[in-house]
Amino acid sequence: MTASRVRRWRHRLRVLLVAVAGPTLVVGALTASPAHAAAADDIRINEVVTTGSVNDSVELYNKGTATVDISGWILKDDNNSSKYAIASGTALAPGGFVAFDVHNAFGLGSSDEARLYLADGTTLVDSFSWTQHSDPSWSRCPDGTGAFGSAAVTLGAANDCGSGISATAWPGSSSVTTADAKNAFGSDMSGLYQEGSVMWAAQNSGKLWRLVPNGTTAWKADTSNGWTSGKTLRFPSGSGTPDDEGVTLTGAGSAGGVYVSSERNADSSGTSRLSVLKYDVSGTSTTVNASAEWNLTSDLPAVGSNLGLEGITWVPDATLTAAGFKDESTGAAYAPSTYASHTGGVFFVGVEGTGMIYGYVLKGDGTFTRVASISSGMAGVMELQWEPQASRLWVVCDDTCSGQHRTMQINSSGAFATTAIYNRPTGMGNFNNEGFSVSGSDACSSGAKPVYWSDDSNDNGHALRRGTITC
Structure with a gap:
């Protein structure tokens, strides 16, 4: 299991x-x-x-x-x-x-x-x-x-109050194909983030993968600079095994560090440790210690140790201010200048156990400020992905929600609100998908672009699958 x-x-x-x-x-x-x-x-x-x-x-x-x-x-x-x-x-x-x-x-x-x-x-x-x-x-x-x-019963999570929006068919091809060699990565593959021709993948066992294209529709492990079997991640002290679930980058790309969301130290699996960890991935060592940690545990509602932070994504300050995003910590329009020495954007994290999404400004001194608390309307959040081309936040649930996806945008009140609810593609089974990645606008062809899912259960020997959405 x-x-x-x-x-x-x-x-x-x-x-x-x-x-x-x-x-x-x-x-x-x-x-x-x-x-x-x-x-x-x-x-x-x-x-x-x-x-x-x-x-x-x-x-x-x-x-x-x-x-x-x-x-x-x-x-x-x-x-x-x-x-x-x-x-x-x-x-x-x-x-x-x-x-x-x-x-x-x-x-x-x-x-x-x-x-x-x-x-x-x-x-x-x-x-x-x-x-x-x-x-x-x-x-x-x-x-x-x-x-x-x-x-519906939603004990321990936001109530199912409905968004007034009905679920519709997947906004792309109904066809889905595998995107990795059989048993290339095994189980526990979770968060995904595509950076041009590189796919970053977080695996629950404390590993980070750097994937490169394998042909035109699939991915394989990078075999250079110590990435062949993925790199082992550690907490800043060099100890512990982060149960990493999500991965994202800022506007600086991977050169500015790779950010991972973790729900606990797997070496102490009964205790929540809801953290965002930053890693310098420029070296060749096969083990990488976090260069920074923002431990959010005390600021978030208590959840089971295996029901914590899943998805993570980053949204630029300029995008948020242009849309009139409201900062819940001040009750006023979000003002980046209020927060010295941060990453030029806000990190949004999803909690599996409650279905909630939280926005944080992570500061260079290790402190943080929560600027948003958002109910996803879903039983759980397994992945978050910001799509710059459409200025929308993808919220993904796994087989718990029959693979449902939602998109959110900032409304006239300055809050993220659901704009669409999509059923999974009919050509994809109800897999335990915990990762989702959207290709950039440069990948658009004939009005469509690729998206990818990671299957935590490695069903049928495959952890990665490929589909499309309209551009």
Whole structure:
């Protein structure tokens, strides 16, 4: 079983271990009461599941701007003698979701209530009641502030509120072909980034590959400068094995360093380490230590150690300012001059376990500022890819979402919003694709250009596949 398949099972198990609570609104047969406890006013019951594929569960969401420690807080149903105490050490970051399986403490009936109290057990924070079972989930839309309604189960992630956009056919050829020699790379191939005639590929086992063309439609390992079997990556200290999932470059290209997103140190696999690492790839050594690390773990909602940072991509400052991108840290238009000594752009990272996308300015002194928090509307994000030619962000999910892709652009409010939802090409199976790369405009021919996927499971002995999109 590949690391990614293990991840799928862990994710599904996590979804089986959840719980929900909510406020008082009127939505048909649903009611919710206003929250009390002003100090905790940003914590909201966000999703409730009373029947179906998972145990009775309640999800909480932090709609505020500060992390809130919810250790010892109490969840109840409509019976005051029922009680589920939230574990010590549980904190909910801004924009974070956490779900609790409450079925061992109490059952949620067809006509019942979910209530959230402070640790004193008497100060009501939020509540939500209903008169019929969830079908399959009672979800608040938008997250944290909207009314409850029937939706898909998304415990521990953004609610499925719909974008108002229906999925459509793949915007290119339905045909997909393999793009590597059989068993050339094995399993665990993840993020991709194409730099002209070079393809950079991150592999979960702590490897970075430099691929070069193998004919006109495929790729092979570069055999020069120590790249024949990929290069082993290390953390800045020279120790550890980054579980690298995504790879990208800045406007300086690979000469300016290759940036990798990692979700943990594989040598300590039970602990999250949500980091962006920079590597100088100019040498010939087969092992490369990171020249810089931005550890984002403390700034992001807690997720399972194998459900962390997957995709990463970089968007230039000039593109963001021209589109009126809004900086969430200031509430005003993004101003690059505010951030001294950064890379001339913003890095966007995708979190598998929550389906969230976050934008960061990474500064030269190792510090960072979060400038965006974006719900992808998907169960998980496995890859992000900025396409300069179309000024759009590709958001990719794997077989968890049947290979769905979405594109996002900056809207009139300065935020990234979904512009299209695409089903995978009909000629490609529901593979465990964790990487996606879009060729540049110079590759356009007869109105189409190549795109590539990396299959973490190496199905049928192939890690890379090739398709097309319209230019």
